[in-house]
Amino acid sequence: MNNIEFLAGTMLQTSTSTWLASDTIWAIAAYIGLTVIFAIGVVIVVKIAKGIIPINTLLEEHGGGASMSRFQLLVFTFVIAFSLLLVVVHNKDFPKDIPTNVLLLLGISGSTYGVSKGIQASADMPRKGGPSDGNPPKPLGQ
Amino acid sequence: MASLFKLAYWEALILLIGLFAVVLWKFISGEVALDQLFEGDIKAPEHPDGYSTQVSAGRIQVFWTTLGVAYYYLLQVIHDPTHLPALPDSMVAILAGSHALYLGGKAQAIFLGPLRNLLK
Numbered sequence: 001m002n003n004i005e006f007l008a009g010t011m012l013q014t015s016t017s018t019w020l021a022s023d024t025i026w027a028i029a030a031y032i033g034l035t036v037i038f039a040i041g042v043v044i045v046v047k048i049a050k051g052i053i054p055i056n057t058l059l060e061e062h063g064g065g066a067s068m069s070r071f072q073l074l075v076f077t078f079v080i081a082f083s084l085l086l087v088v089v090h091n092k093d094f095p096k097d098i099p100t101n102v103l104l105l106l107g108i109s110g111s112t113y114g115v116s117k118g119i120q121a122s123a124d125m126p127r128k129g130g131p132s133d134g135n136p137p138k139p140l141g142q
Numbered sequence: 143m144a145s146l147f148k149l150a151y152w153e154a155l156i157l158l159i160g161l162f163a164v165v166l167w168k169f170i171s172g173e174v175a176l177d178q179l180f181e182g183d184i185k186a187p188e189h190p191d192g193y194s195t196q197v198s199a200g201r202i203q204v205f206w207t208t209l210g211v212a213y214y215y216l217l218q219v220i221h222d223p224t225h226l227p228a229l230p231d232s233m234v235a236i237l238a239g240s241h242a243l244y245l246g247g248k249a250q251a252i253f254l255g256p257l258r259n260l261l262k
Contacts, residue, residue, distance in 0.1 A: 030146055034153060041157040049164045056173050058165075065178030068201045068244065072208040078162060079212045083219040083226060085158055089151050090223040099228035105211070105237065112241040116248065123183075123252045 062120045069116035076109045180205070182248060185255035193252070200247035207240040 047053040059074070061067035080102065087095050168174040182198035211233060218227040250257065 027146065031149070034146070034149055038153040038157065041153070042160075045157065045160045045164055048161070049167075051173075055165070055168060056175070058168075058174050059176065059179075065181060065195070066176045068179060068204050071176075071179065072204060072241075074165075075208055075212050078165075079215055081158060082162075083215065085154055086219050086223040087226055089155075091225075092147060095226050098226055101229040101231065101234050102226055104234050105215075105229060108234070108238050108241055112245060115245050119245070119249050119252055 062117075067116065069113040073109050073113045076106060080106065182251055184251040185253065187255075196251075196256075198247065198251070200244040204240055204244040207237060211237050 044053065048055055059066040059070045061070070084095070165174070169176065178195065180197055180201050181195045182201055183193045184196050185192065186194035211229070214233065215227070215229065
């Protein structure tokens with residue numbers, strides 16, 4: 001009888017310590033993952049701030065000048081990202097479902113940008129700052 | 143577990159607000175140019191490039207519709223952050239109509255020229 005009790009006690013202790021060990025490893029991996037993702041994010045934001053990653057043409061359209069379709073896409077992206085963050089922070093969980101109208105809103109916004117780019121591309125408009133302005137041509141994406 | 147969640151929360155908040163602040167600062171300082179945001183290209187055969195630039199009513203209405211919908215949605219989330227709120231169907235329809243008007247106007251201006259020339 002004593003042997004059975006000893007065996008059961010040993011098994012319980014072993015399984016508990018294994019569970020604790022796996023839990024600790026999971027927590028350490030999660031902390032490392034979070035730190036790495038944060039570090040990558042910080043590096044990107046700092047490089048954007050310093051101008052090493054240039055975003056000065058973020059809203060520029062092919063013909064020159066700011067693009068309204070890019071602007072509205074940027075606004076909706078920030079709004080939905082911020083809303084998602086608020087909901088996740090409040091519930092400590094991701095939302096169970098995303099309303100169809102919100103997906104529709106993002107779809108409208110994204111497709112407006114796509115169609116607008118298509119119109120610009122098919123019109124084959126000269127870039128402002130190009131030879132017709134008497135200025136040297138501006139490289140694409142600058 | 144709670145501290146892990148708190149860390150993730152602060153990291154996400156810092157990154158999102160940091161990115162937002164950097165983009166906003168670049169808008170304010172003029173590094174990301176908002177020039178000609180309300181101006182659209184229009185077909186003009188008399189111009190050397192074949193196109194000229196004019197203030198576009200379509201762009202102005204898209205701008206205000208976008209800001210209105212974004213503001214409404216943010217207010218809804220701030221008031222009740224338990225779930226992602228659904229937008230009313232009417233608001234989605236207004237947004238879709240506004241964007242369709244903008245794209246239609248842009249296509250017409252670029253491919254066909256000013257509306258007044260078409261109506262002549």
